[in-house]
Amino acid sequence: MILEVDHLKVQFPTRRGTLTAVDDISFSIAAGEVLGVVGESGAGKSITGMAVIGLLDPPGRIAAGEVRLEGQRIDNLPHEALRRIRGRRIGVIFQDPLTSLNPLYTIGQQLEETILTHLPLNRTQARERALSLLREVGIPAPEARYGNYPHHFSGGMRQRVVIALALAAEPRLLIADEPTTALDVSIQAQIIALIKRLAAERGAAVMLITHDMGVIAETAHRVAVMYAGRIAEIGPVRDVIHAPRHPYTAGLMGSIPRISSEQRRLVQIDGAMPRLNAIPPGCAFNPRCPKRFERCGVERPALLDAGTSRAACWLHAST
Amino acid sequence: MHLLKLESVSRDFDVSRPWLNRVIEREPRRLLRAVDRVSFEVTKGETLALVGESGCGKSTVARLIVGLHAPSEGRLEFHGRSMQMIFQDPYASLNPRWRVRKIIAEPMMFVKTEKTIDELLIQVGLSPDDAERYPHEFSGGQRQRISIARALAGEPDLLICDEPTSALDVSVQAQILNLMAELQERLGLTYVFISHNLAVVSLVADRVGVMYLGRVVELAGSAALFARPRHPYTRMLLDAVPDLEMSGKSRTPVAGEVPNPLAPPSGCAFHPRCPHANERCRREVPAFINGVACHAVEEGRI
Amino acid sequence: MMAAALTLICVGAAVFSPWLAPQNPFDAAALDLNAAFKPPAWVEGGEHAFLLGTDNQGRDILSTIMHGARISLGVGLASVALALVLGVSLGLLSGYLGGRLDAFLMRVADVQLSFPAILIALLIDGVARVALPSERHDEIAIPVLILSIGLAGWVHYARTVRGSTMVEREKEYVQAARVIGRRPLAIMLSHVLPNVMGPVLVLATINIGTAIITEATLSFLGVGVPATQPSLGTLIRVGNEFLLSGEWWITVFPGAALVILVLSVNLLGDWLRDALNPRLR
Numbered sequence: 001m002i003l004e005v006d007h008l009k010v011q012f013p014t015r016r017g018t019l020t021a022v023d024d025i026s027f028s029i030a031a032g033e034v035l036g037v038v039g040e041s042g043a044g045k046s047i048t049g050m051a052v053i054g055l056l057d058p059p060g061r062i063a064a065g066e067v068r069l070e071g072q073r074i075d076n077l078p079h080e081a082l083r084r085i086r087g088r089r090i091g092v093i094f095q096d097p098l099t100s101l102n103p104l105y106t107i108g109q110q111l112e113e114t115i116l117t118h119l120p121l122n123r124t125q126a127r128e129r130a131l132s133l134l135r136e137v138g139i140p141a142p143e144a145r146y147g148n149y150p151h152h153f154s155g156g157m158r159q160r161v162v163i164a165l166a167l168a169a170e171p172r173l174l175i176a177d178e179p180t181t182a183l184d185v186s187i188q189a190q191i192i193a194l195i196k197r198l199a200a201e202r203g204a205a206v207m208l209i210t211h212d213m214g215v216i217a218e219t220a221h222r223v224a225v226m227y228a229g230r231i232a233e234i235g236p237v238r239d240v241i242h243a244p245r246h247p248y249t250a251g252l253m254g255s256i257p258r259i260s261s262e263q264r265r266l267v268q269i270d271g272a273m274p275r276l277n278a279i280p281p282g283c284a285f286n287p288r289c290p291k292r293f294e295r296c297g298v299e300r301p302a303l304l305d306a307g308t309s310r311a312a313c314w315l316h317a318s319t
Numbered sequence: 320m321h322l323l324k325l326e327s328v329s330r331d332f333d334v335s336r337p338w339l340n341r342v343i344e345r346e347p348r349r350l351l352r353a354v355d356r357v358s359f360e361v362t363k364g365e366t367l368a369l370v371g372e373s374g375c376g377k378s379t380v381a382r383l384i385v386g387l388h389a390p391s392e393g394r395l396e397f398h399g400r401s402m403q404m405i406f407q408d409p410y411a412s413l414n415p416r417w418r419v420r421k422i423i424a425e426p427m428m429f430v431k432t433e434k435t436i437d438e439l440l441i442q443v444g445l446s447p448d449d450a451e452r453y454p455h456e457f458s459g460g461q462r463q464r465i466s467i468a469r470a471l472a473g474e475p476d477l478l479i480c481d482e483p484t485s486a487l488d489v490s491v492q493a494q495i496l497n498l499m500a501e502l503q504e505r506l507g508l509t510y511v512f513i514s515h516n517l518a519v520v521s522l523v524a525d526r527v528g529v530m531y532l533g534r535v536v537e538l539a540g541s542a543a544l545f546a547r548p549r550h551p552y553t554r555m556l557l558d559a560v561p562d563l564e565m566s567g568k569s570r571t572p573v574a575g576e577v578p579n580p581l582a583p584p585s586g587c588a589f590h591p592r593c594p595h596a597n598e599r600c601r602r603e604v605p606a607f608i609n610g611v612a613c614h615a616v617e618e619g620r621i
Numbered sequence: 622m623m624a625a626a627l628t629l630i631c632v633g634a635a636v637f638s639p640w641l642a643p644q645n646p647f648d649a650a651a652l653d654l655n656a657a658f659k660p661p662a663w664v665e666g667g668e669h670a671f672l673l674g675t676d677n678q679g680r681d682i683l684s685t686i687m688h689g690a691r692i693s694l695g696v697g698l699a700s701v702a703l704a705l706v707l708g709v710s711l712g713l714l715s716g717y718l719g720g721r722l723d724a725f726l727m728r729v730a731d732v733q734l735s736f737p738a739i740l741i742a743l744l745i746d747g748v749a750r751v752a753l754p755s756e757r758h759d760e761i762a763i764p765v766l767i768l769s770i771g772l773a774g775w776v777h778y779a780r781t782v783r784g785s786t787m788v789e790r791e792k793e794y795v796q797a798a799r800v801i802g803r804r805p806l807a808i809m810l811s812h813v814l815p816n817v818m819g820p821v822l823v824l825a826t827i828n829i830g831t832a833i834i835t836e837a838t839l840s841f842l843g844v845g846v847p848a849t850q851p852s853l854g855t856l857i858r859v860g861n862e863f864l865l866s867g868e869w870w871i872t873v874f875p876g877a878a879l880v881i882l883v884l885s886v887n888l889l890g891d892w893l894r895d896a897l898n899p900r901l902r
Contacts, residue, residue, distance in 0.1 A: 040488035154576050184372035185515065187576060189559040211488065214518075214561030238565060255493030257518040258563055259545055265500065266493035266522070272458060385800050404800045412793035416815040429802045466797075473801065 001071075002172050002205035003029040003052070008065035010044075010051050010229075012276075019276040021047045021060065023229040026303075029173070029205040034196065036220030036237065037209045040252075042273050044229040045209045049175050051075075052207070053090055054082040070172060088118040091166030091204075093195075095178035097158035100165075101150040107134075107161050108146035111168055118169035133164040137194060156187035160194065167198060174199060177209045192219050213256055217241055225249050228274055228284035230300075235309020245311035248285045283312070291315060320398065321360040322477055322509050323384065328393035329533075330354040330379055334581070351581055353379040355533035356393065358607070363399075363476070366503070366510040368524035368541075370517060370556075374577055375530040377513045381481045384511060399476030399509075401430055403469075407482035409462035413454040419465055420450040426473030439468040444498060460491035467498070471506070481513045496523060517560050521545050529553045532580055532588040537611045549611045551593045551621070587614065595621055658863075661870050674870040676859060682870060685856060686878045692852040693882065696767055697833040703771030705825050708778025713809050713817075715779065716786025723783070730776045738773040739838060745769035746844055762847050766839065770832050777828075778821055785817035819894060826890020830883035837879060853879045 010022035022044045029035045039045045050056050052067050054074065067075040074085060086092070094100045102110060111130035115121060121129065127146075134142035137160040150158055159179065166174060176195060180188040196219050199206045208220055216223050216237060224234040225246065233246040244250040254267025271288045274280060280287055286296040295314050303310040304317060335341055335348040354376045361367045369377040382388045384395065385404050403426065406412040413422055423436050437447040443464040454462055463483060470478055483499070484492040496519065502508060514520050520527055521541060528538040529550065537550040548554045575592040578584055587605050590596040595615040605612040615621045659668060659675040661682075673682040715723040733741065749765040789795060790813065798808050837854030839845035846852045851859070853875045860872025 040490060156576055184577070185517070186372060186555060186559040189561070192561070212561070213489070214563055217563050217565050218561045241563065241565065252490060255490045256563065257493075257496070257516075257522040259518050259521045259557070259560060260564060264522070265497055268493050268497055269490045270494075272460070272491070382796075387796055387799055402800075404797065406793040406797060408793055412797055414794040414798075414812055414816070425798065425803070426801045469797070 001028050002031050002069065003207065004066075004068040005048075005052065006066045006068070008048070008051060008067065009063045010047055010056065010060060011063040012060045014059075017277065020063075020279075021229050021276060022051065024065070025224075025226075025229075025231045026065075027224055027231065027234060029207060031172075031205055032200055032203045033222065034199060034206040034208055034220045036216035036223040037207060037226060038211065038213060038216050038223055039226035040211055040273055042228070042275070043226040045211075045226050046177055048226070049177050049207060049209050053086055053092060053175060055086075084118075087114060088169045089172050091169070091171035091174045093159075093162055093166050093174070093176040093179045095181050097155060097162050097182070098150070100162045101158060103150050106147050106149055107153075111161075111165060114165055114168045130164075130168070133168060134161070136198065137161070137164045137167075138190070139164075155183055156190065159183060159187075159191055163191075163194065163198070167202070170202070172204055174204050174206045175209070176206065178211070179208075180215060181210070181212065188215070189218075195219065213241070213253070225252070228279055229276070230284055230312060231303060232285065232313070233309055233311040234303065235307075235311075239308045243307075245306040245309050245316060246285075246313045247289045247291050247315075249311075251288075251290075283314070320363075322363045322397070322399050323361040323511070324394075324396040325358055325360075325380075325384070326394045326396075327356045327358050328354060328380075328383055328390045328395060329356055330376075330383055330388055331391045349581060352533055352583070353580065354383065354390075357530075357533075357535050358393075359528060359535065359538060361477070361509060361511060363509050364503075364507060365525040366512055366523050368512040368514060368520040368527045369530055370514055370520050370527060371530035372515060372556075372577060374532070374580055376533040377515075377530050378481055379533075380530075381479050381511065381513050385479050397477070401473050401475045402477045402479065403471075403473045403475040404479040404481065405463070405466050405470055405483045407485055409459040409466065409486060412466050413462055415454055417453075418450070419452055419454070422454070422465060423450070423469045423472050426469060430473050432472065432474050434472065434474075436472075439471055442471065442502070443468045444494075458491075459487050460494060463487065463495050464498070467495075467502070471502070475508065477509045477511065479511045479513075482515070483512075484519065485514065485516065492519070499523070517545075517556060529556065532578065532583055534588060534612065535607065536589070536613070538607075539610050549616050549621075550589075550613050551595055551615070552589050555592070587612075658868055660868070661874075673874050674868075676856070676871045677863065677868075680851075682856075682874050685851060686853065686875055689851055689853040689856055689875065690878060690882055692763070692846060692850060693833045693836055693854070693879070694886075696763065696770070696836045696846075696852070697829045697886070699767040700770035700774065700832045700836075701825050701829050703767060704774035704828070705778055705821070707771070708775035709782050709814070709818075709821060711775065712779035712782025713786055713814065716783035717790055717805065717809050717813065719787075726779070727783075730779060733773075733776050738770075738835060741773040742766075742769040742835060742839060743842075743844060745772055746839070762845070763850075766836060766845055770835050770839075773835075774828060774832065777824060781820055781824060782817050785820065786813055789813050789816050823890055823894050826893060827887055829886045829890070833879070833883055833886070853882075 005028065006026050007024050008022055008026070009020065009024055012019045012021055025048065027035065037045045037048060047056070047060070051062055056062070062075050066073055069085065069089060074082060101107065108130060111133065112123070112126045115126040115129055131142050131146065139145055139157060139160055153161065179195065180191050183191060192215055195206065208216070210216060220237050222235060223237050223240050225232045225240065225248065227248050233240055233244065233249045240249060241253060244253055251267060251269040255269065257266060269288055274284060280297070282297045282299055283301055286292045289296065301312045301314050303312050306316040330353050332351045332353055333348065334351045336346060357380060359367070369380060371377050379388065383390055385402060420436055423439055436450055440447055440449055445461065445464055454465070457465065484495050487495060500523065503510060512520065512523055524541045526538065527541050527544045528535050529552065530536065531552050537544065537553050544553065545557070548557055578591065584591050586602045587600045590600040593600065599614050603614070605614050605617070608617055657675055657677055657679045659671050661674045662668060662672050671681045675681055676685065711726055715726045746765055746769045753761065795808060795812055798812050836845055836852060837857065840852050840854030841858040845854060848855065856875035857872050860875060864872050
């Protein structure tokens with residue numbers, strides 16, 4: 001296991017009380033595996049990613065649980081130690097390639113800086129490595145573009161540079177937070193394929209955070225569906241998408257328009273995801289759930305076995 | 320009789336550097352042709368979708384239709400009474416300092432209508448109490464409903480929708496799309512629907528126009544377009560859509576990126592990325608014949 | 622709360638000075654030179670009738686401060702109002718319509734900004750003095766003062782409003798209004814203006830303080846209000862001459878009053894801005 005997250009809880013103390021953005025979630029990612037973390041806005045998926053890499057904006061903090069990278073606990077490390085791990089063993093790809101790159105430095109400089117910080121190479125070796133990375137991510141004529149600034153690249157090219165940066169120090173874990181959302185659909189496909197291939201080649205674990213189920217279907221091996229700070233369902237991608245075990249997942253899949261389908265109206269889940277300060281007791285989804293019964297409003301379900309996946313839903317209680 | 324007709328409409332934007340800089344540095348004027356000789360018609364009651372990636376000109380066409388820009392060339396004819404528009408960003412399309420009541424009532428200054436604000440709010444799934452609130456008290460989906468109510472207050476025959484659900488979560492999108500379909504049936508509305516999302520378009524549209532670098536490259540009935548796409552760009556776009564069915568079908572990897580609109584390729588704008596391009600494609604702009612603008616299709620090569 | 626109370630007291634005292642002040646310092650006949658240079662009441666030699674002492678002409682410092690503050694406040698408010706109306710209008714037009722109008726106005730603004738505000742005020746004041754017959758100088762001194770400080774200050778509002786207007790103009794609610802059919806002037810006034818006024822109001826209230834100080838400076842230099850209606854600046858100047866000879870109260874109290882007045886105006890501005898923001902309601 002590269003990444004293990006155990007009963008993670010992230011809270012934000014505010015003037016009006018403590019908000020729990022992530023409430024007791026657990027998952028793990030093995031080497032070479034891509035885990036998709038999918039959910040709508042406010043579900044807590046980005047915050048989970050930030051918590052794993054230790055980049056939570058204060059006053060947000062990890063209130064409970066553990067995060068372990070290759071067996072070693074990283075959630076309780078001091079800043080400096082975590083910073084070293086972040087670049088060296090964890091690579092991050094954010095959504096907006098424009099702001100992920102420093103506009104004042106050439107991409108060559110940025111790559112070299114990252115490489116030199118984390119790997120014991122000299123400048124020439126670092127440059128060689130940077131060029132080969134650029135080639136790997138598909139930047140044509142990397143020698144010529146080495147001295148270019150970020151604004152000289154298009155959105156898709158910039159994202160490739162960001163991926164190169166993330167992979168520069170040979171990380172064991174790659175966290176991608178909405179890596180293709182800001183890109184056109186044809187470029188999206190290229191970037192998805194790239195991430196998938198590079199991760200597989202390096203045996204890295206990938207945590208792919210997105211709201212786009214299509215991207216998950218193409219890229220991930222397993223998927224965790226988040227709702228109101230909790231995991232509603234987790235399991236192999238094919239099973240979760242084609243045979244969802246949680247009513248929310250089913251509703252979500254039904255509301256996604258598909259080209260091949262004959263339907264004229266989409267499945268609609270009435271209402272909206274509860275705000276963090278108004279999460280109902282019991283199962284967070286119960287007010288909107290077409291299958292709810294009494295227990296749902298009282299007791300919060302743990303992730304229960306439901307075939308090949310697990311779902312936090314009392315429909316699957318064995319008793 | 321068509322409700323809306325565009326005849327060879329083009330729109331140029333002057334992106335030259337300031338006059339003084341140009342004179343000193345002896346630079347020529349630079350014109351960006353955002354829309355290039357676009358023609359189509361819209362019949363009453365239908366939904367025509369314009370689809371394409373960023374920079375293809377679909378949003379500019381929307382703005383040309385509605386009058387926010389004047390065409391540099393060509394003609395627009397509108398045979399209806401009133402036209403309204405719904406915008407993409409639910410957070411920027413409502414004046415943050417106005418109450419909802421005032422926002423919805425604004426079109427009523429120009430169009431005589433029997434409807435009341437309360438009726439309109441209920442029609443879009445909100446409550447009459449919401450009229451006294453401010454936009455920031457609502458979620459993204461609710462704000463889009465307010466935008467729709469505002470548009471309906473103008474009693475439109477034609478509704479131009481510029482990416483109305485792109486900024487919304489998938490479950491909220493479903494609610495809004497269902498609402499729009501219901502309203503179309505009930506009120507006999509005609510939609511021009513702009514989107515980059517092919518799946519959404521396949522759901523809502525009767526006819527689809529595919530745009531690339533300012534030109535319409537294919538225009539066909541929705542079912543036909545998705546079942547038998549003819550233009551290479553359309554095929555490429557459909558290929559690029561992530562496959563939720565996970566059928567495992569092999570896909571040709573997409574090559575290259577959208578070129579700089581300031582320096583478009585010669586001839587057919589798609590030729591640098593097209594697997595079927597030949598010499599003629601490099602030289603000659605393909606004419607729009609039978610709903611598709613492609614030499615290879617015309618020559619029967621594909 | 623404290624700030625509001627303080628402001629209210631200061632502003633109230635200034636506004637109602639003709640009725641509240643123990644003495645009318647502008648009435649030459651009421652002055653008694655024998656009462657000159659009296660120290661504040663709590664110091665030996667002072668009198669209760671003259672709480673903060675008197676100046677070289679026998680004027681009660683407290684009364685003069687109250688009347689002077691009234692003038693300062695009046696000039697400050699009026700000149701800022703003038704600058705505000707002028708600056709916001711030009712900024713809106715410039716930002717919304719763009720093109721040559723914008724280019725022209727911004728060059729004018731640039732040119733004006735290269736001169737210090739005081740110089741501009743002096744210039745306008747000087748021109749007025751030359752243009753008008755000298756008997757009328759005292760009469761119109763205050764309107765001219767308001768005009769000169771106002772004209773010196775429109776640029777900042779115009780710049781700020783222009784920037785915000787250019788941002789708001791691209792927002793979809795403005796485009797929606799255009800689609801609906803509103804005319805440009807209506808859009809500028811009913812849609813854009815409420816959304817760009819916020820930073821301007823804050824600027825304006827800070828500038829009331831600056832305007833008051835500018836007026837004080839001009840009066841200190843002798844080109845502001847006429848000597849017969851001294852404002853706080855005049856008092857400070859007058860008192861300056863006597864500072865080192867022991868009659869410290871003539872300059873210190875007006876100075877303190879000026880500071881307190883400006884401070885309370887700034888606090889009022891902060892409160893006003895928060896009160897007007899619908900998001901905080």
